[in-house]
Amino acid sequence: MDVRSRNEEVSPQLLDLIPKAKKEWRMNEEGRTQNNKNTKKDKSCCEERKLELRLGPPGGEDWFLPHNHNTKNSDESVLYLGYFPSQQTEKISTSPWACSSSSKASSFLQFPSCSPQSMPEKKAFSSSSSANPAVSSNISQKRTAPGPVVGWPPIRSFRKNLASNGISKTAHETQQQQNDVADKVAGKKPVVDNVGKGLFVKINMDGVPIGRKVDLNAYDSYEKLSSAVDELFRCLLAAQRDSSAGGIKNKEEDEEKAITGLLDGSGEYTLVYEDNEGDRMLVGDVPWHMFVSTVKRLRVLKSSELSAFTLGNKQHKKAT
Amino acid sequence: MPRIAYAFPDEVLEHVFSFIHSDQDRNAISLVCKSWYEIERWCRRSIFVGNCYAVSPVMVVKRFPKLRSISLKGKPHFADFNLVPEDWGGYACPWIEAMASAYPWLEEIRLKRMVLTDESLELISKSFKNFQVLVLSSCEGFSTDGLAAIAANCRNLRELDLRESEVEDLSGHWLSQFPDSFTSLVSLNISCLGSEVSTCALERLLAGCPNLQSLRLNRAVPLEKLVNLLGRSPNLVELGTGAYTSEMQPDVFSDLSRAFVGCKQLKSLSGFWDAMPYYLPAVYPISSRLTSLNLSYATTESPYLVKLVSECRNLQRLWVMDYIEDSGLEALAVSCKDLRELRVFPSDPFGLEPNVALTERGLVSVSEGCPELQSVLYFCRQMSNAALVTIARNRPNMTRFRLCIIEPRKPDYLTLQPLDAGFGAIVEHCKNLRRLSLSGLLTDRVFEYIGSYGKKLEMLSVAFAGDSDLGLHYVLSGCDNLRKLEVRDCPFGDKALLANAAKLETMRSLWMSSCNVSFGACKLLGQKMPRLNVEVIIDERGPPDSMPESCLVEKLYIYRTVAGPRMDMPGFVWRMEGDSALRVS
Numbered sequence: 001m002d003v004r005s006r007n008e009e010v011s012p013q014l015l016d017l018i019p020k021a022k023k024e025w026r027m028n029e030e031g032r033t034q035n036n037k038n039t040k041k042d043k044s045c046c047e048e049r050k051l052e053l054r055l056g057p058p059g060g061e062d063w064f065l066p067h068n069h070n071t072k073n074s075d076e077s078v079l080y081l082g083y084f085p086s087q088q089t090e091k092i093s094t095s096p097w098a099c100s101s102s103s104k105a106s107s108f109l110q111f112p113s114c115s116p117q118s119m120p121e122k123k124a125f126s127s128s129s130s131a132n133p134a135v136s137s138n139i140s141q142k143r144t145a146p147g148p149v150v151g152w153p154p155i156r157s158f159r160k161n162l163a164s165n166g167i168s169k170t171a172h173e174t175q176q177q178q179n180d181v182a183d184k185v186a187g188k189k190p191v192v193d194n195v196g197k198g199l200f201v202k203i204n205m206d207g208v209p210i211g212r213k214v215d216l217n218a219y220d221s222y223e224k225l226s227s228a229v230d231e232l233f234r235c236l237l238a239a240q241r242d243s244s245a246g247g248i249k250n251k252e253e254d255e256e257k258a259i260t261g262l263l264d265g266s267g268e269y270t271l272v273y274e275d276n277e278g279d280r281m282l283v284g285d286v287p288w289h290m291f292v293s294t295v296k297r298l299r300v301l302k303s304s305e306l307s308a309f310t311l312g313n314k315q316h317k318k319a320t
Numbered sequence: 321m322p323r324i325a326y327a328f329p330d331e332v333l334e335h336v337f338s339f340i341h342s343d344q345d346r347n348a349i350s351l352v353c354k355s356w357y358e359i360e361r362w363c364r365r366s367i368f369v370g371n372c373y374a375v376s377p378v379m380v381v382k383r384f385p386k387l388r389s390i391s392l393k394g395k396p397h398f399a400d401f402n403l404v405p406e407d408w409g410g411y412a413c414p415w416i417e418a419m420a421s422a423y424p425w426l427e428e429i430r431l432k433r434m435v436l437t438d439e440s441l442e443l444i445s446k447s448f449k450n451f452q453v454l455v456l457s458s459c460e461g462f463s464t465d466g467l468a469a470i471a472a473n474c475r476n477l478r479e480l481d482l483r484e485s486e487v488e489d490l491s492g493h494w495l496s497q498f499p500d501s502f503t504s505l506v507s508l509n510i511s512c513l514g515s516e517v518s519t520c521a522l523e524r525l526l527a528g529c530p531n532l533q534s535l536r537l538n539r540a541v542p543l544e545k546l547v548n549l550l551g552r553s554p555n556l557v558e559l560g561t562g563a564y565t566s567e568m569q570p571d572v573f574s575d576l577s578r579a580f581v582g583c584k585q586l587k588s589l590s591g592f593w594d595a596m597p598y599y600l601p602a603v604y605p606i607s608s609r610l611t612s613l614n615l616s617y618a619t620t621e622s623p624y625l626v627k628l629v630s631e632c633r634n635l636q637r638l639w640v641m642d643y644i645e646d647s648g649l650e651a652l653a654v655s656c657k658d659l660r661e662l663r664v665f666p667s668d669p670f671g672l673e674p675n676v677a678l679t680e681r682g683l684v685s686v687s688e689g690c691p692e693l694q695s696v697l698y699f700c701r702q703m704s705n706a707a708l709v710t711i712a713r714n715r716p717n718m719t720r721f722r723l724c725i726i727e728p729r730k731p732d733y734l735t736l737q738p739l740d741a742g743f744g745a746i747v748e749h750c751k752n753l754r755r756l757s758l759s760g761l762l763t764d765r766v767f768e769y770i771g772s773y774g775k776k777l778e779m780l781s782v783a784f785a786g787d788s789d790l791g792l793h794y795v796l797s798g799c800d801n802l803r804k805l806e807v808r809d810c811p812f813g814d815k816a817l818l819a820n821a822a823k824l825e826t827m828r829s830l831w832m833s834s835c836n837v838s839f840g841a842c843k844l845l846g847q848k849m850p851r852l853n854v855e856v857i858i859d860e861r862g863p864p865d866s867m868p869e870s871c872l873v874e875k876l877y878i879y880r881t882v883a884g885p886r887m888d889m890p891g892f893v894w895r896m897e898g899d900s901a902l903r904v905s
Contacts, residue, residue: 151401151808152783153669153699153726154757158484158512160669162593162619162641202514 205300230259376883377418394434420447428453441466445473453479463488471497481509492517507534516540526552536560550579561591577602590614597622607631614639630655639663642678649682653689661695680707687714695720702733708742712749722757728784731761744769757781767791771798792816806831814841829879840869846896854896
């Protein structure tokens with residue numbers, strides 16, 4: 001099935017296309033070849049073809065109804081949606097529209113389907129890449145894992161973060177992050193906690209009933225985070241003290257006490273966090289970027305109560 | 321026009337019409353003759369607009385002057401999976417404003433996938449004196465400040481349901497805005513909210529509202545607090561717990577169990593975030609009462625999970641994670657003979673290897689054991705034609721079948737063939753099938769089956785399937801009742817779309833993304849079909865005038881409308897008409 005030779009014809013009639021379509025379809029049934037898939041991509045991606053189509057009532061017309069008109073001189077009684085694409089000579093490279101969507105779509109069509117050895121992890125695309133140069137660049141490299149597909153599998157964002165307990169860290173984390181990035185590229189906030197372009201995580205402080213959120217992308221070091229936490233909770237803490245003192249404001253106690261020593265255990269409070277495996281860790285142990293990639297929420301605990309808290313596994317770890 | 325002597329007076333007709341509630345019947349009545357149209361439009365109390373852009377607020381207000389209840393849907397369904405960019409549209413504001421001036425007696429507003437602002441919420445709270453029901457399903461754009469306005473001003477509020485909406489959570493204090501005199505609440509769903517809500521405010525609210533039947537809390541409500549809350553609302557029929565986890569304390573356990581038993585009408589449970597196996601048995605005493613159980617947030621692998629499910633002999637609806645595994649579903653099939661709806665969600669959707677022993681066998685067991693099963697949503701990693709054929713033969717009463725095989729284009733794992741035959745059997749045997757979602761390896765043949773047999777099919781979702789335009793053509797020409805079609809990553813193109821252009825006016829909408837539809841075809845379609853909005857979503861921000869005709873369109877959304885082009889299209893959405901794309905803003 002050589003599409004290029006068909007293109008050289010002047011104006012194929014609808015009648016011609018129909019048996020070909022049927023033939024193609026039957027060929028697919030017998031033995032799917034990558035070549036077939038590629039030729040379909042050739043047909044569609046920015047190449048010239050002339051199609052004559054008839055606008056008829058829904059479902060009421062036979063797709064295979066033969067008719068004898070010439071392409072140009074259409075019959076008045078029937079509305080033709082003549083489709084005459086641009087000239088053959090138009091080069092794709094000069095147009096600002098690089099038809100990138102076609103290569104994007106085609107990469108999904110390249111999954112080898114009927115080969116017995118197709119396993120989920122290893123997809124080696126060794127098929128006839130020569131047939132379509134536009135596609136070959138996508139499939140030349142060996143793929144060990146399916147790339148992030150936006151919106152697939154079709155589950156809602158609020159379900160995505162639920163099952164992060166006990167799954168193998170690397171595979172899930174990478175895929176999850178890739179998906180989140182892909183989702184962001186698609187233009188929608190992927191996770192309930194991510195508002196806009198920030199990485200918002202919840203932070204709760206002992207003695208303060210209302211939790212807050214911090215945007216970790218706004219900081220690049222633990223020191224900056226620590227001072228941000230100080231600012232965030234200083235007033236709230238003072239307000240709590242005031243209210244617990246019965247609302248009587250003492251002039252001397254009006255000054256808000258700074259919250260210091262969050263990172264080294266020297267202060268009244270210490271900053272801890274929960275990572276994506278549910279473990280509770282002291283903030284500051286790992287490099288900043290690693291912290292940012294694994295942190296799920298933050299807590300500001302009273303240093304005196306640190307030992308009471310299990311800095312370790314969560315209560316119900318997944319049974320292996 | 322002279323009144324014919326033997327005709328019924330308007331009042332009589334109006335009285336007769338008042339017994340007709342279904343929208344379709346009402347629409348049919350209005351087509352009988354002009355006078356019936358007139359009478360009907362004056363006495364229509366409730367309307368449903370499946371696509372908020374199919375008609376304008378002005379038109380609705382003009383035709384139906386006395387509405388009490390309105391339901392609107394905005395974004396396409398695929399917006400749920402992040403395929404629709406931010407700021408695409410679906411704004412509720414123009415609707416709220418139109419209704420605020422036209423319907424002072426409006427009682428109910430239900431929105432789905434729409435963007436709603438705090439200002440609109442405030443307008444709602446102040447414009448409708450007898451406002452009773454607000455349901456915001458998968459909506460966004462508002463914050464807890466807007467909710468505070470609703471709480472403070474809607475004296476007769478019965479239902480406040482925020483299901484799965486994205487709410488900017490500024491604080492939990494909005495709940496305190498319900499006045500002390502407030503007693504009318506029947507249903508409250510705040511499960512989507514992130515931040516902690518004041519338990520005091522909740523307790524006060526519950527104490528004042530004796531008619532509360534449905535309460536869905538958010539994750540932040542701790543288990544210990546749940547006991548108190550249950551004590552204050554003994555008439556609950558539906559409960560959504562908060563985080564279902566705590567230190568393992570026997571007295572909390574027994575209090576919880578007693579609290580469940582104390583709610584004698586309790587039939588439906590949901591919530592169960594972070595469910596601890598220790599606390600699952602607290603539900604056992606009421607399990608035989610339960611008809612609906614949503615454990616889809618319960619990330620817990622435990623035999624208690626299976627035991628709980630098996631004890632609920634009268635279960636009609638079960639939503640669960642795939643931790644239930646094939647063995648759990650087999651137990652379900654033995655115990656729950658009244659099961660009507662099953663949804664199984666993936667615990668590790670992005671993992672490369674299966675992490676649980678859930679395969680097609682679980683679904684087959686349920687199809688065999690549960691004669692009332694009609695509605696299925698099932699995520700799994702393998703499927704076979706044989707299994708699908710068995711399911712189809714077992715359950716010809718299936719009306720909704722959504723199967724998601726997690727890996728795209730995966731063939732029958734036994735024969736390595738496409739799953740055409742399997743899905744073909746589904747559409748062939750399940751003659752009342754209204755909704756179908758496909759997955760796995762599929763050729764054009766499955767669409768031939770769908771077009772031939774899917775005569776009652778109303779909604780079809782397709783991904784990574786088909787070989788050519790024939791596939792799309794079979795569906796568009798064969799499915800007589802098709803209303804919504806959504807397609808992604810399929811090699812469907814211009815031919816089928818253009819040949820079936822007239823069909824598109826009989827449908828609510830068509831979504832196609834990452835397919836083979838060319839820009840030229842979209843323009844042609846837009847030109848020839850003025851009662852469709854052919855909207856192209858493009859990645860680049862510039863005008864598509866320079867786009868070559870043959871270039872492929874990334875995302876396409878086509879819907880019928882009597883309102884013409886919409887006025888609120890963002891920069892990346894273009895309406896196709898004729899030689900140039902049009903964007904009116």
